Amino acid sequence: MTIDTIPGTVPGLLSARDPGWTEWVDVIVVGSGIAGLTAALRLRGQVERVAVVTKDVLNAGSTQWAQGGIAAALGPEDTPEQHEADTLVAGAGACDPDAVRVLVTEGPAAVQELIDWGANFDKDPDGNLSLTREGGHHRDRIAHAHGDATGAEIQRALVEAVRRAPYAHAGGERSDRGRILVFEHAMVVDLVTAADGGVAGLTIHVMGEGDGDGVGLVRARAVVLASGGLGQVFSQTTNPSVSTADGMAIALRAGAELRDLEFVQFHPTVMWLGPDSRGQQPLISEAVRGEGAFLVDWEGDRFMQGLHELADLAPRDVVSKAIMRRMLDASAGGERSDRRHMGRPHMWLDARHLGRAFWERRFPTILASCRAHGIDPVTDLIPVAPACHYASGGVRTDLWGRSSVPGLYATGEVACSGVHGANRLASNSLLEGLVFSRRIAEVLPAELRPLAEPEWHGGSVGLVPGGVRAELQEVMTSRAGVLRNAEGLAEALERLGKLAEQRAETIDPAAWETTNLLTVSLALAEAALAREETRGSHWRDDFPDRDDERFAGHVDTTMADGATTLRWSEP
Ligand code: SIN
Numbered sequence: 292m293t294i295d296t297i298p299g300t301v302p303g304l305l306s307a308r309d310p311g312w313t314e315w316v317d318v319i320v321v322g323s324g325i326a327g328l329t330a331a332l333r334l335r336g337q338v339e340r341v342a343v344v345t346k347d348v349l350n351a352g353s354t355q356w357a358q359g360g361i362a363a364a365l366g367p368e369d370t371p372e373q374h375e376a377d378t379l380v381a382g383a384g385a386c387d388p389d390a391v392r393v394l395v396t397e398g399p400a401a402v403q404e405l406i407d408w409g410a411n412f413d414k415d416p417d418g419n420l421s422l423t424r425e426g427g428h429h430r431d432r433i434a435h436a437h438g439d440a441t442g443a444e445i446q447r448a449l450v451e452a453v454r455r456a457p458y459a460h461a462g463g464e465r466s467d468r469g470r471i472l473v474f475e476h477a478m479v480v481d482l483v484t485a486a487d488g489g490v491a492g493l494t495i496h497v498m499g500e501g502d503g504d505g506v507g508l509v510r511a512r513a514v515v516l517a518s519g520g521l522g523q524v525f526s527q528t529t530n531p532s533v534s535t536a537d538g539m540a541i542a543l544r545a546g547a548e549l550r551d552l553e554f555v556q557f558h559p560t561v562m563w564l565g566p567d568s569r570g571q572q573p574l575i576s577e578a579v580r581g582e583g584a585f586l587v588d589w590e591g592d593r594f595m596q597g598l599h600e601l602a603d604l605a606p607r608d609v610v611s612k613a614i615m616r617r618m619l620d621a622s623a624g625g626e627r628s629d630r631r632h633m634g635r636p637h638m639w640l641d642a643r644h645l646g647r648a649f650w651e652r653r654f655p656t657i658l659a660s661c662r663a664h665g666i667d668p669v670t671d672l673i674p675v676a677p678a679c680h681y682a683s684g685g686v687r688t689d690l691w692g693r694s695s696v697p698g699l700y701a702t703g704e705v706a707c708s709g710v711h712g713a714n715r716l717a718s719n720s721l722l723e724g725l726v727f728s729r730r731i732a733e734v735l736p737a738e739l740r741p742l743a744e745p746e747w748h749g750g751s752v753g754l755v756p757g758g759v760r761a762e763l764q765e766v767m768t769s770r771a772g773v774l775r776n777a778e779g780l781a782e783a784l785e786r787l788g789k790l791a792e793q794r795a796e797t798i799d800p801a802a803w804e805t806t807n808l809l810t811v812s813l814a815l816a817e818a819a820l821a822r823e824e825t826r827g828s829h830w831r832d833d834f835p836d837r838d839d840e841r842f843a844g845h846v847d848t849t850m851a852d853g854a855t856t857l858r859w860s861e862p
Contacts, residue, residue: 326703326724357442382712713827757801
């Protein structure tokens, strides 16, 4: 059922139709985190030419920032069924149960493969994997590395595995079977489709020096999007600066269906650095609460107690909402999720009782980050507030990572595989990337399309100026952030619409990224307006209850020549 069609407001294509150079591969993987590198490593050897394209260097994406760990039923007391039950509860009725079953049953073997590739997880004194607990989990099932540097360790192992493969740089020796061609500092501009609507390749801009400089066309028989999330849509996020929604935007422009964009997870305990702090903010892992830290308000009241059976370890949406309520209730004047309008700008995390030795051993990265900001968690309370952390929605995929565009696959945060529903369970994200990338590599080689001629879809070519990004982020944070209502979302859409009318004079990565952020922000705000209920991470103060009669299904978004259509899909 169509909910709404919004006439063309954003450009339908960003790249010029005359690329300066052309390359070809069988499969191009966009993104180099756990999802992208797993896909590339598993496809290598199965198809002739595999390439990875990444906007920065191979280890610059979100994966390396993951602190808590990777969840899987690995402990003797645990089962995939229990992991499944916790995932479904966190997802608040919006998960695809088949996708969740795949995640939890294939998860343990996938983590073992990661270990075989060289990832060193922490062990207990008996040599077994040391497992911890995070919000929403009823068992200790989070494997971690170097205490709180799990993502960095996984990324190290994967990058080394890629480098161990006979290896060729873009512009250098051609890749053969068994090699992975790597384009670093290369921004994907558009997904290029063929006459049948399926994939024909990508336009990319290789930044810096060398033969590959400028916008070029990489023709490909399949594209695997593994480009991460959209954190930079908001003013404060745990995501790195590269998380500018590029994968979702290029998929949307190419005709792919996006699902449940409104389900954006706000992590409850992000270090509060002051009202004017913008961009990537330091995360205080849920694992710190898993080890016994607790939240207090300005009066020292442990406000999570009695609110949920898991108290400080309740699912993330429950904790974020409780913090926000305290922030808003703390005094008059706080109406929205704009931190500058709060009664209290943050709450506190108390982890002093963990002690110096424990902090140094278990959370060395977080300890260093707190100290770098003048807080010693051994003696001080840590100021914390929710900030954007994870997109549970994204490019809709089936159980094998296939999108609605032939030849286009998606995996990891850019995808909506159905495992997260309305609220991702802690530490399920690394696992999702791992499991679904393995699945893509199982089916893709037999589904390779012939190399197709590009047809240059999309109509209007254009860009908004990079300079509108700060205003876009302010609008999204204050009107479409943690706490939403119809009035605020309508205002967000109007203000974003005005930004979309502006045209960039300079063609550069800032303008490409900002156009992507705007494209996805509009779709996200529209989806949030359409979902007139509160479910998981989507919190509407004008519709405070979950409404299974009207909203048990999904909001699907498509775009044609900049015009967006929202459809309602039954569960
Ligand atoms: C955390 O360590 O709290 C974040 C883990 C996650 O997002 O799953």
